[in-house]
Amino acid sequence: MVALKKFPTSGDGNTPDDTLFGHIANDLQQQGYSIRHGALPLPIALALFEHQQSLSANKYSEAGIGRHENFVKNEFIRTDEICWINGDADACKQWIDWTSKLQTYLNQRLFLGLFSFESHFAHYAPGDYYKRHYDAFKGEANRVLSVVTYLNPGWNNNDNGELVIYHHDQDLEGTKVVPLFGTVVIFLSEEFPHEVLPATRDRFSIAGWFRVNTSIANAIDPPR
Template sequence: MYALQTKDLVSNGDFGHDDTLFGLIADDIYQQGYSIRHNALPDSLVQALTIQQQAIPSIKFKEAGIGRDNLYAKNEFVRTDEICWITGETEAGQRWLNWATALQVFLNRRLFLGLFSFESHFAHYGPGNYYKRHVDAFKGEANRVLSIVVYLNSGWALHNGGELVLYKSDTDKEGVKVTPLQGTIVAFLSEEFPHEVLPAKRDRYSIAGWFRVNTSNKDKVDPPV
């Protein structure tokens, strides 16, 4: 995991003019707990990330699982996608992490969320792959506070499927469907919104990330090094 700190910010033209977008995201989260912004990620960053993800050798991806560290386990009943963590070792990866840092700083300033670090990975869903309804953080176990998803799919059509369905409560059966169009940003409070990814009919590419708070104590370091 890559822990983002304010000192990691650099001026590279991908942000610095994003306060308007960040303000819209912050307002959405304050008013309804989630934000859906289409064609919002800077195009140059979208293109760089798309090129990087599709250039990653398949051996670098691993089957996604449930849980982390000693509790990690693969569960094909729940999810069948594959992931590759973003560490900032490439220019595109570092630009993405810098952009996320800028958003983190803005949201902390505007909403006082206390976001401390960030982790994210590329996600690839092959045709028919899915991620069944789940939450990113359980209530009372505050680590992941805010989830963010960015889509990298050009020319995506409605009949391709693969929508993210964001449920507004545990009892919501309909949800809000988000087509995974290139450049779309979705952010939501991790504890509050169950969600799922419906099967797609073509390869589906995205980035999933989580802003975390610091829950370290004398017995553990969180986030883990």
């Protein structure tokens, strides 16, 4: 597991504060992932939900594997569609501001060196899936933390569509996360294989990644 530097605790062994970001940092330090239901502030969650519902079909593109010249569409792996977030709408600006504050906090507390953040809306039609995969391979990518938040009001267990986080390659059961409205999931990108199970209704979310800077010479990565 990626080494996370320990931060000071209070005398009773608890984290030094009770803020949401503090709990997320502690979760990451202790187990490498954090699942926080209702964590995304309601005004931001509602704004993002309304914005995503307003997106026309032509704003989405078929999802695939890899970036830029390495992009490959692979329906065996995934069948969802995505729309990248660039901050051109007020709801997206609110989301970027919130994740920026989280980035600053985690860098100060866990010394992760997070450099940038990229994210997209994701839409899974009934029956769509994303099979078991890693978001980053050790030593080959600069994604450090994966972030997922869900925008599905009124979701129940019969709707399915869970995210399954596996704890290691031999884990066949994993931890299932119901995509409830406002839930935020964060995990170390290189450490946890995961998948999205098919749902029986349209499923909406945002997926994003905090990245480190691996720029070399005139090649800027992450690209701006």
